[in-house]
Amino acid sequence: MDEKTTDPAEIVIIGAGPGGYAAAFLAADLGLDVTLIDPNKNPGGVCLYRGCIPSKALLNASRLIREADAAGEMGIAFTKPKIDIHKLRSWKNGVVTKLTDGLGRLGNQRKIDYIRGKAKFKGNHILDVHTVENGTRELSFQHAVIATGSQSAELSGVDHGSPYILDSEAALELEDIPKKLLIVGGGYIGLELGTVYASLGSKITLVEITSGLLPGVDRDLVRVLRKPLDRLFETIALNTSVQDLKILKNGIKATLKGLDAEATQKRFDKVLVAVGRRPDTKDLGLEVAGISVNSKGIIKVDSQCRTTADNIFAIGDVAGEPMLAHKASHQGRVAVEVIAGRKSAFEPIAIPAVVFTDPEIAWAGLTEARAKEMGIEFQTVRFPWAASGRAMTIGRTDGLTKLLLEKQTERVIGVGIVGPHAGEMIAEGVLAIEMAANTTDLKLTVHPHPTLTETVQEAAELFSGTATHYFSPNKAGHRNP
Amino acid sequence: MILDVSIPNIGENVESGTVVSIMVSIGDRVVKDDGIIEFETDKALVEIPAPAAGTVVEILVREGDELHIGDTIVRLEAEDHAVDTSAGKKDAEAEEKDAETEEEDAKASDDQPSPPDKMKTETSEEKERHGSRSQDQALGKKERAPSFPESEDRKLPVAAAPSIRRQARELGIDIRRVQGSGPGGRITTKDVNAYVKNRLSASHQNRPAFSEMSSQIELPDFSRWGQVERSDLSTVRRITAESMSLSWRTIPHVTQFDQADISHVEEWLHTVRKDTAQTEGKLTITAVLVKVVAEALKKFHSFNVSLDMGKQQIIRKHYIHIGVAVDTQRGLLVPVIRDVDKKSIMDIAGEINDLSERARKKRITPDEMDGGTFTISNQGGIGGLNFTPIIYWPQAAILGVSRAAVKPLYLDGEWRPRTMLPLSLSYDHRLNDGAGAARFLGWICRALEYPLAMQ
Numbered sequence: 001m002d003e004k005t006t007d008p009a010e011i012v013i014i015g016a017g018p019g020g021y022a023a024a025f026l027a028a029d030l031g032l033d034v035t036l037i038d039p040n041k042n043p044g045g046v047c048l049y050r051g052c053i054p055s056k057a058l059l060n061a062s063r064l065i066r067e068a069d070a071a072g073e074m075g076i077a078f079t080k081p082k083i084d085i086h087k088l089r090s091w092k093n094g095v096v097t098k099l100t101d102g103l104g105r106l107g108n109q110r111k112i113d114y115i116r117g118k119a120k121f122k123g124n125h126i127l128d129v130h131t132v133e134n135g136t137r138e139l140s141f142q143h144a145v146i147a148t149g150s151q152s153a154e155l156s157g158v159d160h161g162s163p164y165i166l167d168s169e170a171a172l173e174l175e176d177i178p179k180k181l182l183i184v185g186g187g188y189i190g191l192e193l194g195t196v197y198a199s200l201g202s203k204i205t206l207v208e209i210t211s212g213l214l215p216g217v218d219r220d221l222v223r224v225l226r227k228p229l230d231r232l233f234e235t236i237a238l239n240t241s242v243q244d245l246k247i248l249k250n251g252i253k254a255t256l257k258g259l260d261a262e263a264t265q266k267r268f269d270k271v272l273v274a275v276g277r278r279p280d281t282k283d284l285g286l287e288v289a290g291i292s293v294n295s296k297g298i299i300k301v302d303s304q305c306r307t308t309a310d311n312i313f314a315i316g317d318v319a320g321e322p323m324l325a326h327k328a329s330h331q332g333r334v335a336v337e338v339i340a341g342r343k344s345a346f347e348p349i350a351i352p353a354v355v356f357t358d359p360e361i362a363w364a365g366l367t368e369a370r371a372k373e374m375g376i377e378f379q380t381v382r383f384p385w386a387a388s389g390r391a392m393t394i395g396r397t398d399g400l401t402k403l404l405l406e407k408q409t410e411r412v413i414g415v416g417i418v419g420p421h422a423g424e425m426i427a428e429g430v431l432a433i434e435m436a437a438n439t440t441d442l443k444l445t446v447h448p449h450p451t452l453t454e455t456v457q458e459a460a461e462l463f464s465g466t467a468t469h470y471f472s473p474n475k476a477g478h479r480n481p
Numbered sequence: 482m483i484l485d486v487s488i489p490n491i492g493e494n495v496e497s498g499t500v501v502s503i504m505v506s507i508g509d510r511v512v513k514d515d516g517i518i519e520f521e522t523d524k525a526l527v528e529i530p531a532p533a534a535g536t537v538v539e540i541l542v543r544e545g546d547e548l549h550i551g552d553t554i555v556r557l558e559a560e561d562h563a564v565d566t567s568a569g570k571k572d573a574e575a576e577e578k579d580a581e582t583e584e585e586d587a588k589a590s591d592d593q594p595s596p597p598d599k600m601k602t603e604t605s606e607e608k609e610r611h612g613s614r615s616q617d618q619a620l621g622k623k624e625r626a627p628s629f630p631e632s633e634d635r636k637l638p639v640a641a642a643p644s645i646r647r648q649a650r651e652l653g654i655d656i657r658r659v660q661g662s663g664p665g666g667r668i669t670t671k672d673v674n675a676y677v678k679n680r681l682s683a684s685h686q687n688r689p690a691f692s693e694m695s696s697q698i699e700l701p702d703f704s705r706w707g708q709v710e711r712s713d714l715s716t717v718r719r720i721t722a723e724s725m726s727l728s729w730r731t732i733p734h735v736t737q738f739d740q741a742d743i744s745h746v747e748e749w750l751h752t753v754r755k756d757t758a759q760t761e762g763k764l765t766i767t768a769v770l771v772k773v774v775a776e777a778l779k780k781f782h783s784f785n786v787s788l789d790m791g792k793q794q795i796i797r798k799h800y801i802h803i804g805v806a807v808d809t810q811r812g813l814l815v816p817v818i819r820d821v822d823k824k825s826i827m828d829i830a831g832e833i834n835d836l837s838e839r840a841r842k843k844r845i846t847p848d849e850m851d852g853g854t855f856t857i858s859n860q861g862g863i864g865g866l867n868f869t870p871i872i873y874w875p876q877a878a879i880l881g882v883s884r885a886a887v888k889p890l891y892l893d894g895e896w897r898p899r900t901m902l903p904l905s906l907s908y909d910h911r912l913n914d915g916a917g918a919a920r921f922l923g924w925i926c927r928a929l930e931y932p933l934a935m936q
Contacts, residue, residue, distance in 0.1 A: 294543055302545075343651045349638040376637060406637060409665025413637060436640035436667045 008140035009035045011339060012127070013147060014119045014284070017045020019316030019328025020147035021103055027336045028110035035113040035139065037129055042104035043114070046149050047325045049096060050169040055192055057092045058174065059356050062199030066358065070395065083200060089174045121285035124309045143311050143339045146291075146299065147332060148284065150277040150317035155184065158245050158273065164252045165245065166272045168193060177201050178269035182254050184242050186213040188355040190274035191225075194233060195357050197272075204233040205266070207240040207256055214355060218367045220382070221418040224400055225357055232358075245271055279318045303345045305335040313339070327351050350433040354423035359398055362426035365414035365433040366404055377407040378414075383459035385419050387470045390450040396420045401455035403429075403439070405463060410438040421452055428456055439463045484535060484559040486517060488550050491527055492847035497549045498522035500542050505555065509537045516843075518542065518554055525847045526716050526811065535559040641668035649673050654680075717812035728874040733910045736869040736881075737918045741926035743885060744900045749932075766885070766902070767805060767859050768830035773928045774880060775801045775821040778855060781921045783913050785854050787875040795912065804853035804873065807837040808863075814840040815873065817853040861885060861902070870907045877912045880925070881905035902929065 013024045016038035024036040024043070040049060047053060068078045107114055117131035119139075126140045152167035154160050160167070171193050177200045183190045186208030198204045213229070213236070214222050229236060239259035246253040252271050257263040281297045290309040292300045299307055299314040307314050313335035316328030330348065337344035352364040371378050385391035385399030399419020406413050415429025432442060442460035447453045461467040488498075501519040505511060516528035517537075535557035542554050639646070639656050645668055649656040652673065659676045661668035703709045714722065746769055753764055778785040778801050787796045801822045804815040816836035821829055839845045856873045859882040870881035883903040890899040906922045913921075 300543065300545060343653070344647075345650055347646060347650075348643070374636065406665075409640070411637075411640060411665045411667075435642045436663075436665065438665050440664070 008125065008142050009033060009113075010141075011035070011143045011145065011336070012037065012119070012139060012141040013145045013332075014038075014127075015045060015147035015149055015280075015316075016040065016043035016103075016114075017147060017149045017316065017328060018047045018325040019149070019332040020045065020145070021107070021332075022329035023145050023147060023315065023332030023336045024112050025106065025110060026333050027339070028112050030336065030340045032336075032340065033113075034110070035115060035141070036107065037115045037117055037119045039116060039118055039132055040100070041116065042100035043107055044096070044100040044103055045147075046151075046169075048100050048103070050172055052325055053099060054092050054096055054172045055168075055196070056356060057095045058088075058172070058196045059192060059358075061088060061091075062196045063358060065199045073395065083177070085174060085177060085200075092172075092174065118283075120283065121289035121291075124289045124312060127285070127289075144313070145305075145332065145335050145339075146281075146284065146307070146312065146314040146318055147316050147328065148280040148318055149328075150279045150323055152273070153276045153278045155242065155245075155273050155275060159247060160273070162247050162252075164247060164268075164270050166270055168272070168274055171197070171272050179203060180205070180251075180268045180270075182207070182252070182266070182268040182271040183274060184271065185274035185276070186210075186215075186236070186238070187274060187276065188214065188357075190272070191229070191355060191357045193272060193274065194229075198232045205235040205237070205268070206233055207237045207242060209239070209241045211239050213238070214361065216367070216369075217355070217361060217363065218369060218402070218416050220368075220402065221361050221363065221400065221416050224398055224418040225355075225359060225361055228358060228398065277317065277323055279320075279323075281318050303347060304338045305331050305346055306338065322351055322353060324351065324353060348434065350430050352426045352430045354426060356423060359396065359419045360422040361416075361418045362422040362429075363414070363416040364426055364430045365412070367414060367416070368404060371404055371414060376413070379405050379407055379463070381405065381459045381463045383455045383462055383467065383470060385452070385455060387458070387467075388450075388452060388455050389469070390452050390454065391419065393450065394420065399452070399455070401425075401459050403442075403456075403459045403463065405439055410440070410463070412437050412439070412442065415456075417455075419452065425453055425456070428453060482559045483538065484533060484557045485553045486529070486532060486555045486557055487553045488520065488529060488548055490550055491520070491522065491529075492525075492851070495522045495550070495847055497547060500544050500546045500548060500554075501526060502544055503540060503542065504528070505537045505540070507537055507540060511535060511537065511557070514844075519843065520548070521716050522847065523716075525720070525814075525845070525850065526843060527846060528843045529554065530844070531557065533557065533559050639668065640666050645670060645673060652677055715811060717809075717814065721813055724874065725871055728871050732872050732874060734869070734872060734907050735910045735915065735918065736905050736907045737915070737922050738867055739904050739906070739919075739922045739926050741902045741904060741929040742890065742899045743902045743929050746929055746932065747885075747900050763834055764827070764830045765833070766861065767857065767882075768826050768833055769929070770857055770859070770880070770882060771803050771805065771818060771821050771829050771833070772824075772826045773925055773932075774803060774855060774857060776928060777921060777925050779822055780924065781917070783917060784878045784908065784921055786877050786912060788877070788909065788912055798854045800854065802853050802855075804850070804856040804876075805833055805837070806856060806858040807840045809841045811843070814845065814850060815853065815856060816840050816845055816849050817851065819852075855879070857882065867903050867905050869905060872907055872909055878906060878908040878918075878921075881907065 010033040011027050012035045013020045014037050016024065016036050020036065020038065021043035024034050027034045036043065038045070065081055068081060071078065115129055115131060117129040119127045119129050121127045125142070126138065127144070129137050129139055131137065152169065158165060168189050177197065179202065181197050181202040181204050183194050183204060183206040186206055190206060191213065194204045194206055212219065212222060213226065237256065237258060240256055242254060243257050243263055244255040248267070251267055251269045253265055253267050254271065255263050255265050279297045279299070281293055281299055286293060286299070289312060291312060292308040294300060298320040299318050301307055301314050301319045305313045305315050305319060315331035315335050317323040319331060331346050334344045334346045350364040352362060354360060354362040366376070368380060381403050383401045385401070386397045388397070391397045391399055396419065399422070400417070402416040403412055404414030405411065412429070412432045415426065415432065417425050417429070439460045442457060443464065445457065447457040458467040458469060462470060499521050501521045503518050504516045511517065511531040512534045513532065514530040517531055518529050520527050520529050537555055538558050539556040541556070542548060548554070640661055641656055646656055648670060649659065654673065654676060656668065659668050659672050662672050663669050743766065746766065750764060750766065750769070782797055785798050785801060789796055800820060802817050802819045803821050804817045807814050807816060818829060818832050818836065836845065836849065853873065853876060855876055856879045858870050858879060860868065861882050861884045865883045867883050868881050870879045872879045881904065883905070885900050885902040887898050888901045889896045904922060904925065906918055908918045
């Protein structure tokens with residue numbers, strides 16, 4: 001045998017985000033030889049380094065500021081907080097480092113071969129790794145999993161190289177607190193980062209090209225969020241597009257145009273562009289390996305996350321919407337199980353989504369809009385948090401728990417929650433949907449008192465006509481409890 | 482005006498399929514009936530045609546997508562306003578019809594209906610319909626719109642916990658076919674097990690069970706003897722393979738040979754062809770055979786039946802629908818001509834032309850190939866002396882036709898040149914005996930010799 005020939009790696013995972021590392025760890029636990037390729041020092045990907053984790057750290061810090069301010073109502077007054085942005089930044093970075101170092105150790109313990117670099121296919125069993133030390137090495141493999149994730153979408157005609165124009169990654173670096181910040185895009189990234197910067201003192205102008213914030217989310221949930229956002233942000237302009245961003249010496253001159261309105265010009269210190277994310281599938285040499293992508297660069301996969309090349313799988317953002325970390329991890333585990341010879345498939349009924357604004361919005365399963373579009377006969381029950389004792393004690397009655405129930409079976413087909421901790425609460429909704437629970441199941445499940453989770457139970461009770469803490473004259477007595 | 486083009490109803494019990502190829506690009510101009518996509522169902526490969534002329538402005542599907550009836554495939558900027566808006570209506574009706582059929586199926590297959598089950602079926606029809614449909618459509622489609630997977634499906638997802646879905650998957654079962662016994666039709670482990678048990682004990686007339694059986698027989702490793710190459714069965718090849726295996730395995734075949742003197746028929750065909758020129762389409766011996774066989778089936782009922790061994794019954798059909806085998810690039814297709822006993826030879830010839838033309842162009846729907854009571858396979862155009870055709874289950878017989886040849890025949894004390902047509906009749910010996918088959922085929926031969934004797 002030729003001396004240079006080494007055995008092909010059993011499984012190569014390209015990208016060590018929440019999808020890639022979950023896949024790598026499981027593969028190692030199943031006894032496979034795993035090679036994990038990623039340019040970062042440790043596993044973590046966008047989520048840990050430049051996404052979910054740093055943004056949630058900063059959101060938590062900003063929540064403290066707002067809560068301290070609101071404590072005045074309880075008779076507790078603080079002086080205006082002094083913000084040491086350097087310390088805040090290094091605290092946030094510390095959180096990231098602790099988590100990613102931990103992942104690095106977990107990988108080492110599993111004897112995963114971690115290569116810092118970027119991979120490019122040369123065929124369907126061979127790829128090149130361009131390592132961060134500027135070397136190139138060739139690697140042959142039996143199976144590969146593509147998990148390279150996504151990056152911020154850019155606005156055409158905008159100089160994204162300018163230090164005044166930020167994407168979410170740059171915004172999370174927290175270089176400074178701009179006095180006037182323009183946010184382009186009313187999706188979850190724009191709203192979350194807007195919440196952070198507004199709490200730290202920036203005056204926010206947010207523009208959204210469609211007629212509402214968080215497109216795709218049920219309006220009744222968004223409505224509850226809108227009030228506090230109106231207080232927090234200086235301006236929210238819907239149906240408004242950015243016509244031009246002109247880079248000045250010390251900021252940006254933005255030309256904004258609303259529907260049926262004259263274009264106006266305004267100066268901002270910085271602009272955050274948060275208009276969505278696109279899959280990172282360029283420069284991977286996919287064509288060479290026989291892997292098809294669609295026009296948006298999303299890799300075509302089957303229900304087992306298999307691409308058009310039989311031995312290569314794709315998971316997470318590169319495999320399409322929803323681009324969420326927990327979907328990626330789940331797909332990563334599916335792909336690895338399939339590679340290990342198990343009859344696995346990616347077939348969740350509900351993938352929860354959480355927007356970490358204040359209040360948070362979380363939903364799972366069908367939205368009302370989608371259920372209508374599908375022609376499903378359903379009924380909606382809404383339990384307002386004004387009737388929740390727990391909401392009262394935390395001074396936050398700005399919430400709503402909503403259940404979508406299929407009419408014939410009274411089965412839970414969708415759950416939507418807006419309110420503080422909605423993100424923690426949605427898990428019960430996901431379980432209910434996956435288990436095909438019906439209203440009776442939710443009603444007869446004892447929920448702890450006093451907690452916000454009782455609103456789920458009470459919403460189910462409301463459907464039957466009587467909820468302990470909410471009197472609905474139209475319903476009481478009309479149905480058997 | 483923007484027109485949504487969706488998957489029309491393409492056959493009874495066909496609810497979904499896969500996009501094999503997309504035949505248009507954005508900006509393409511199409512005229513009515515131009516193919517838009519090739520769509521493969523478990524029954525056939527069909528082209529979905531444009532309902533009107535227009536320009537393709539948006540393509541919403543990709544190759545490999547699994548779609549259901551009613552799903553939008555492309556958007557057209559229609560050229561005129563006289564668009565066939567009945568498409569939508571037809572779909573709705575078809576769905577209604579499907580639901581009814583499903584119900585009938587459910588009832589029919591319910592061998593031992595326990596009283597509560599029965600009551601449930603009767604009192605909550607709507608519920609049942611909804612349930613079964615949602616089960617049929619729960620899985621399937623992959624991401625298309627940038628929204629969440631649960632919203633990709635047209636109907637409700639299947640009512641089963643993730644662990645149950647995994648169990649079914651590992652057992653190789655389509656969970657959507659399992660009837661749930663829990664509240665709201667929730668599927669339990671017991672339901673899955675019961676389904677497996679039922680399926681194992683189901684008769685081997687069951688098609689899927691059959692294909693599984695034959696696939697269990699292990700093949701030798703051919704590469705030991707030289708280079709080999711594997712390719713997937715095409716839809717038509719697969720269906721033919723399954724259907725022929727089923728027929729071969731279940732039907733005790735006997736083939737009866739005979740030959741018919743078609744000299745008079747040939748003369749007549751010649752004259753008619755001259756008279757009618759091209760206007761009536763091509764008049765062939767096949768059209769005559771279809772008509773003659775129809776008349777024969779009217780007299781010999783036992784060749785227009787199906788056998789129900791389970792119920793120990795013979796099902797006689799009071800209609801005569803004859804399938805005509807067509808050789809296409811995709812393989813063998815058998816379009817069916819309905820109520821041939823009530824049609825003229827000219828009409829039959831026209832229909833054969835139309836159906837075989839569309840079969841070759843992939844414009845034929847599965848419905849048009851369903852419901853035959855008898856089949857004719859004419860290889861005369863290709864050649865050969867005789868062959869033993871395989872009956873198309875659940876029919877009772879098939880007529881094979883070979884190439885006619887001029888042969889000397891001793892008639893009225895002298896040798897005469899006559900055009901002789903070799904015929905082979907394969908029949909199910911469970912339903913008919915040799916004597917009956919000889920009489921049936923003999924009658925066909927005489928009718929071809931003396932057409933007036935048919936009356």
